[in-house]
Amino acid sequence: MGDRTDTMRRVVRQSKFRHVFGQAVKNDQCYDDIRVSRVTWDSSFCAVNPRFVAIIVEASGGGAFLVLPLHKTGRIDKSYPTVCGHTGPVLDIDWCPHNDQVIASGSEDCTVMVWQIPENGLTLSLTEPVVVLEGHSKRVGIVSWHPTARNVLLSAGCDNAIIIWNVGTGEALINLDDMHVDVIYNVSWNRNGSLICTSSKDKKVRVIDPRKQEIIAEKEKTHEGARPMRAIFLADGNIFTTGFSRMSERQLALWNPKNMEEPIALHEMDTSNGVLLPFYDPDTNIIYLCGKGDSSIRYFEITDESPYVHYLNTFSSKEPQRGMGFMPKRGLDVNKCEIARFFKLHERKCEPIIMTVPRKSDLFQDDLYPDTAGPEAALEAEEWFEGKNADPLLISLKHGYIPGKNRDLKVVKKNILDNKPAANKKSDLINAPKKAADASNIQNEAKLDEILKELKSIKDTITNQDERISKLEQQMAKIAD
Numbered sequence: 001m002g003d004r005t006d007t008m009r010r011v012v013r014q015s016k017f018r019h020v021f022g023q024a025v026k027n028d029q030c031y032d033d034i035r036v037s038r039v040t041w042d043s044s045f046c047a048v049n050p051r052f053v054a055i056i057v058e059a060s061g062g063g064a065f066l067v068l069p070l071h072k073t074g075r076i077d078k079s080y081p082t083v084c085g086h087t088g089p090v091l092d093i094d095w096c097p098h099n100d101q102v103i104a105s106g107s108e109d110c111t112v113m114v115w116q117i118p119e120n121g122l123t124l125s126l127t128e129p130v131v132v133l134e135g136h137s138k139r140v141g142i143v144s145w146h147p148t149a150r151n152v153l154l155s156a157g158c159d160n161a162i163i164i165w166n167v168g169t170g171e172a173l174i175n176l177d178d179m180h181v182d183v184i185y186n187v188s189w190n191r192n193g194s195l196i197c198t199s200s201k202d203k204k205v206r207v208i209d210p211r212k213q214e215i216i217a218e219k220e221k222t223h224e225g226a227r228p229m230r231a232i233f234l235a236d237g238n239i240f241t242t243g244f245s246r247m248s249e250r251q252l253a254l255w256n257p258k259n260m261e262e263p264i265a266l267h268e269m270d271t272s273n274g275v276l277l278p279f280y281d282p283d284t285n286i287i288y289l290c291g292k293g294d295s296s297i298r299y300f301e302i303t304d305e306s307p308y309v310h311y312l313n314t315f316s317s318k319e320p321q322r323g324m325g326f327m328p329k330r331g332l333d334v335n336k337c338e339i340a341r342f343f344k345l346h347e348r349k350c351e352p353i354i355m356t357v358p359r360k361s362d363l364f365q366d367d368l369y370p371d372t373a374g375p376e377a378a379l380e381a382e383e384w385f386e387g388k389n390a391d392p393l394l395i396s397l398k399h400g401y402i403p404g405k406n407r408d409l410k411v412v413k414k415n416i417l418d419n420k421p422a423a424n425k426k427s428d429l430i431n432a433p434k435k436a437a438d439a440s441n442i443q444n445e446a447k448l449d450e451i452l453k454e455l456k457s458i459k460d461t462i463t464n465q466d467e468r469i470s471k472l473e474q475q476m477a478k479i480a481d
Contacts, residue, residue, distance in 0.1 A: 021356050037057055091141045102406075114411075162175075194209070203229070294320060
């Protein structure tokens with residue numbers, strides 16, 4: 001640790017997070033015998049929500065990930081079903097924030113797929129996605145759902161392009177293919193999803209308005225070192241980055257996008273070479289740093305007084321982490337004062353790690369749990385693409401979070417005959433007036449779909465009843481004999 005970190009430590013200040021206590025769960029609460037993917041790619045390989053944990057696994061000849069109900073701990077059988085429709089390794093997965101049964105995956109096969117997981121998990125392997133999103137010419141290493149608009153999904157590929165999709169229609173609506181000259185390391189939405197920030201191999205951090213297709217701020221040599229960086233938006237609009245110094249020391253920094261000349265804060269950490277994956281909790285303003293290949297999680301509180309980034313503590317364990325999942329706030333146990341839960345991937349297992357703030361009282365601690373982003377989308381995809389913005393819709397965790405019913409993801413492809421070439425370039429983007437005919441076609445198709453579904457279900461019922469009648473008749477005949 002450099003001098004700077006010592007000065008960070010010397011400042012003793014009042015913070016309710018000075019004593020965050022991390023603990024790995026007992027062995028029987030882990031998910032065991034999982035062959036975690038060995039792909040060399042710096043994503044987290046794990047995504048979790050209040051219902052499921054999803055983990056990218058080794059797959060021969062294709063790409064697959066496991067989806068386990070949270071309670072399915074213990075040894076996972078080799079024959080346990082997977083989500084396995086990709087023809088190349090899966091590189092990134094992300095649960096939809098507005099539907100706990102919908103997950104997106106990006107793969108080496110250049111496609112993005114969106115999957116609907118049955119309510120109680122998989123009983124058979126899933127090979128049919130709800131929709132396949134095709135538009136990248138090289139492997140897709142990043143997928144990220146819009147935080148507040150329903151069915152809006154971003155993907156970034158090794159073709160250095162970012163595509164923003166309307167999953168409800170299966171269309172690429174924004175294609176940012178001329179903003180990055182090198183590999184994109186990560187992409188982060190801001191709190192209301194009006195901007196994205198990206199980090200790239202060219203050492204630049206860019207702040208982009210995706211709907212205007214403009215770079216509105218950028219910083220060259222955010223970190224001088226050549227190893228991968230990360231950049232994420234914080235709730236107040238500032239940007240937090242991790243990277244490496246010229247001397248290969250790991251660094252973290254805080255930036256104001258309105259003036260990227262100098263960082264608000266810059267700290268050196270250590271000389272390990274694992275990429276630091278930042279996980280951010282906007283409710284408590286805590287950032288947890290999980291280095292790939294590290295065996296520790298360091299956490300920091302971001303405040304608006306110097307030194308701005310305050311070191312809190314380190315959770316250490318013996319085993320290095322291959323990846324990490326981070327539970328959304330509504331999936332935590334508020335009665336245990338749990339403020340974060342990680343799902344740490346080892347080579348052969350996934351181990352939950354619980355972060356708590358010990359309190360003497362059994363009452364709900366409202367200072368630890370301000371209202372948090374709930375599962376309802378604040379906008380429809382069309383509204384966002386037309387220029388509307390909305391903050392996340394918040395819920396109280398006072399009585400814990402009870403998952404509701406999720407509606408099925410329906411994808412209504414537009415009538416092929418009406419197909420305009422996908423809006424791509426700045427000129428014909430999004431401003432093209434939406435034809436009323438399109439809308440009525442979509443509605444008609446949706447209606448038709450519904451009628452066909454209902455017909456099928458009635459026919460199935462009739463067939464079942466017929467079988468039942470003939471069985472009963474046979475039984476009667478037997479008794480009569």
